[in-house]
Amino acid sequence: MTVIGTVGLPGSGKGEAAEVARDLGVPVVTMGDVIRQECRDRGLDPATSHGTIAQTLREENGPAAIAERSLPMLESRLEETDTVLVDGLRSDVELDAFRERFGDDFFLVSIEAPFEVREERITDRGRDETGDDGESLKERDERELGFGMGEVMERADVTIENTDTLDAFREQIRTIIEDGPQQYQEQ
Numbered sequence: 001m002t003v004i005g006t007v008g009l010p011g012s013g014k015g016e017a018a019e020v021a022r023d024l025g026v027p028v029v030t031m032g033d034v035i036r037q038e039c040r041d042r043g044l045d046p047a048t049s050h051g052t053i054a055q056t057l058r059e060e061n062g063p064a065a066i067a068e069r070s071l072p073m074l075e076s077r078l079e080e081t082d083t084v085l086v087d088g089l090r091s092d093v094e095l096d097a098f099r100e101r102f103g104d105d106f107f108l109v110s111i112e113a114p115f116e117v118r119e120e121r122i123t124d125r126g127r128d129e130t131g132d133d134g135e136s137l138k139e140r141d142e143r144e145l146g147f148g149m150g151e152v153m154e155r156a157d158v159t160i161e162n163t164d165t166l167d168a169f170r171e172q173i174r175t176i177i178e179d180g181p182q183q184y185q186e187q
């Protein structure tokens, strides 16, 4: 069993990594999925209640609430398959929750790229970012780092510098998923 987690600032390449996983038939669980499910469980529309419910969950159940809610989702996927990917960890308490549950079977990949590179890629991506409210990349970085993302990145098992081509990046992610993280853990 392997649970691969990704962490990275906006525009670093987490979405691409999740795409690679899906292409390989590896189920992807995102924290967003957890929040959307919680909205539905409470009879609310995820489109309008996403932010409020994310905050409410943390207030009611502590800062690791969303990670903890994702555990049953991950466990049910792991009944059918050996590897799953958790997209986009945000805080060290979330990392603690995954490490506590999965131990060494949890493998964390930090995806990193310089500010200017991410800024350019986000501009090129050009998708309408919901929930951004015109927030600048600098502000988003600061908000994410404020949740403790910097510590999570430092505690990763492997760091991928996503500064080469998209193909090269996708290949690196594919190798981690296909060959298993053991190759990195043994180093």
Ligand SMILES: Nc1ncnc2c1ncn2[C@@H]1O[C@H](COP(=O)(O)OP(=O)(O)OP(=O)(O)O)[C@@H](O)[C@H]1O
Binding pocket: 008, 009, 010, 011, 012, 013, 014, 015, 016, 017, 121, 122, 124, 125, 162, 163, 164, 165, 166, 167, 169
């Ligand atoms: N190595 C690369 N070369 C060129 N483009 C890339 C590379 N890696 C990612 N991209 C592109 O950069 C954009 C940002 O990547 P992606 O959407 O995966 O980031 P993200 O970490 O999921 O960001 P966010 O947290 O904002 O959703 C995408 O359009 C992606 O296709």
